[in-house]
Amino acid sequence: MAEETRNSGRSRQKTVVVPEMGRLQPQAKELEEAVLGALMLEKDAYFIVSDILKPECFYEKSHEMIYGAIVDLAVSQRPIDMLTVTEQLKKRGELDVVGGPFYISQLTTKVASSAHIEYHARIIAQKYLARELISFTAGIQGKAFDESIDVDDLMQEAEGKLFEISQRNVKKDVMQINPVIKEAIDLLKKAAEQEEGLSGLHSGFHALDKITSGWQNSDLVIIAARPAMGKTAFVLSMAKNMAVHHNTPVALFSLEMSNVQLVNRLIVNVTEIVADKIKSGRLADYEWEQLDFKLADLYDAPVYIDDTPSLSVFELRTKARRLVREHGIKCIIIDYLQLMNASGMNFGSREQEVSMISRSLKGLAKELNIPVIALSQLNRGVENRQGVEGKRPQLADLRESGAIEQDADMVCFIHRPEYYKITEDEKGNSLIGLAEIIIAKHRNGATGDVRLRFKSEFAKFMNIDDDIPVRTFTSSINGGDAAGALPPIAPAVADFLSQTNEDIPF
Secondary structure, eight states: OEEEEEEETTEEEEEEEOOOOOSOOOOOHHHHHHHHHHHHHOTTHHHHHTTTOOGGGOSSHHHHHHHHHHHHHHHTTOOOSHHHHHHHHHHHTOHHHHTHHHHHHHHGGGOSOSTTHHHHHHHHHHHHHHHHHHHHHHHHHHHHTOTTSOHHHHHHHHHHHHHHHHHHTOOOOOOOHHHHHHHHHHHHHHHHHSTTOOSSBOOSOHHHHHHHSSBOTTOEEEEEEOTTSOHHHHHHHHHHIIIIISOOOEEEEESSSOHHHHHHHHHHHHHOOOHHHHHHOOOOHHHHHHHHHHHTTTTTOSEEEEOOTTOBHHHHHHHHHHHHHHHOOOEEEEEOGGGOBOTTSOOSSHHHHHHHHHHHHHHHHHHHTSOEEEEEEBOTHHHHOOSTGGGSOOGGGBSSOTHHHHHOSEEEEEEOGGGGTOOBOTTSOBOTTEEEEEEEEETTSOOEEEEEEEEGGGTEEEOTTTSOOHHHHHHHHTTOOOTTOOOOOOHHHHHHHTSOGGGOOO
């Protein structure tokens, strides 16, 4: 787009010159004729180009109709030649429109060699994509001049349409098995070298990692729960474990909370200072010391936060690629899936849109070869069921789309019986302060339940054995021999623990 500047006294006017759209659109008529002719001469030619070309890829309308007739024949497993194509066009009422039997016979004379049919087909497909881009940009350009259209809405539409066009051209060639075997063996050796035997990323929750072998590359993991179960608290605890304890770069896309709100929750999680005090800033002197001491681990941690509201799948894909390229991100967390959109695309229902989003997230995980962990809401069916078992989430409870269950490699539910006033299990064991991670679907491994400790006042999930009661320390100090008591500790530490709560700095 050229710009002209005109001087008028002291003022300078800038005139935008829009380029003319009168140029010939990208096309390859001779190649279209050659490909159609080869399809009618070579027995297996269609199967070479079937995943490359669709009828609309042809610029000439007559060629689109002829290829459509060829597709009909292939689908019904009938022979493809000059006579059968002519007959099929006659049935479709299109024979005269395309030029009659004479034009069909002429196409077979346009073939110099069918050896390069795949290469020719790819050129035709590229020309089609170029025409789609021209049509798309022209439409957006026209709407950009319309002042009645909101620019933000127009940008969302442009993103969605461009994403749709780009998805059509995502192809991956087949691969002989040998290099895949080598990659699998390399991963096996890498897992064997680790003490825990994990082939994926540590979540920091030992019992969970034992079942999953860590979060696996290219997996889409759905973590679902009803509101107030602690979905955000769970992924924040996990992100902290991964980034601080294992130095794994993590990207967190928060569609519900601002980055400051999210970091405040992370501060509560790490420092174990209640949220009300963090919000008000009314901390005792020892709590300020506790804050400074425990936040030291968070500084420079490889955690990257994006709080773009109503994030589209196209925006996510663009940002995720950049994060992987520039910061070496190993895991992406999305909070939460139902707040995303596939803007710019037309859907008959919200369920279809969510299906598109879940498919796109799975595609993103495969493309970047990292785990993508997405939080999801559950419907109200859980609340309406009675009994201890009735409150446990099920795959059918996933909200808005069965495609989430279908696309996910793993589906985990967070269940806290205590929330439903269930304080004991069937064996009489206390459930107070405990959370269950229910692995309901695991495409590449076992399913099962994992118990974690949940500190509601700090919105923090922990391993069962991470939180050792104070009485265990006391029994050790006093020389007690209680089960699980720690070895005797130095008298100075004993004196420290015997201080009043007001004097304890941490």
